[in-house]
Amino acid sequence: MILVRDQGTTLREMRFRGSMETGLARFPLRSLAVTSGKGGVGKTSLAANLACILSDMGTRVLLLDGDMGLANVDVLFGLSPEKTIKDFLAGSCSLEEVLLKGPSGIGILPGGSGQLDLTNLTREQRLSLYSGINDLRYEHDLVLIDTAAGVSPNVLHFNAMAERLMVLVTPEPPSITDAYAMIKLMFMHYRRRDFWILVNAARSKAEAEETFRGLNRVVERFLRFSLTDLGWIPWDSAVANSVRSQKPFVHLYPEARATLNLLQVGTRLKEMAGREGSCSEMVLFGPYS
Numbered sequence: 076m077i078l079v080r081d082q083g084t085t086l087r088e089m090r091f092r093g094s095m096e097t098g099l100a101r102f103p104l105r106s107l108a109v110t111s112g113k114g115g116v117g118k119t120s121l122a123a124n125l126a127c128i129l130s131d132m133g134t135r136v137l138l139l140d141g142d143m144g145l146a147n148v149d150v151l152f153g154l155s156p157e158k159t160i161k162d163f164l165a166g167s168c169s170l171e172e173v174l175l176k177g178p179s180g181i182g183i184l185p186g187g188s189g190q191l192d193l194t195n196l197t198r199e200q201r202l203s204l205y206s207g208i209n210d211l212r213y214e215h216d217l218v219l220i221d222t223a224a225g226v227s228p229n230v231l232h233f234n235a236m237a238e239r240l241m242v243l244v245t246p247e248p249p250s251i252t253d254a255y256a257m258i259k260l261m262f263m264h265y266r267r268r269d270f271w272i273l274v275n276a277a278r279s280k281a282e283a284e285e286t287f288r289g290l291n292r293v294v295e296r297f298l299r300f301s302l303t304d305l306g307w308i309p310w311d312s313a314v315a316n317s318v319r320s321q322k323p324f325v326h327l328y329p330e331a332r333a334t335l336n337l338l339q340v341g342t343r344l345k346e347m348a349g350r351e352g353s354c355s356e357m358v359l360f361g362p363y364s
Contacts (some may be wrong), residue, residue: 109122124178129217135217234265274287
């Protein structure tokens, strides 16, 4: 076992004013993995829109598409990358050449799509990627990692490398079960205990709170530690509509319930990261394998 160190116009104007008043201080967290265990819970859309929220709040965000085999962050934003991480790993370009400019000025590192050889990176490939991202540390405050679904080696390694982990869960039993499985694996193999839980697509605040409490009870009983409640995002048709439009829902629907709740999550995330402190001042993450 290898142990890893715990590491609408109106709304946009409001976020901009807030960032100007507080100053563009360095985000207190350097890397955050958004993971879920189960697919189909809205993880990529949530991660991409959170990146936009944080960027509008003054954080220079680098969004890494960690689904190396079925990458789709670029598709979500209607972008057509000329190069991907596959080209970088093949040695045909630098990681800076892969970098795309996305909505709200976020940086995007697109993964490969339909690339079976990228679904299980070798240790050398991982270290090369981590080193390349560390080289971008002066241009970005936060690396936000959208991991693949499931518990593949790539997913576990990206989660292990990140300073903090956000586990996305919906009120559906399969999602809760798979979220627990992910938490258990990260605890058993990497001794991670720093899990921030975000409940997505809940029909009410009460449903979201019960989802968190149920998951937390199981973790406390069998793993002997507690989870941290990061908040919740309501089920909102604006999210699905934005996916079809290939635009961030926080931009298309600035007054939507999902947007307003995600803004609260972004604010709380920054506050929590500041209280807990950052594990690394000089690097974005790793390398630990």
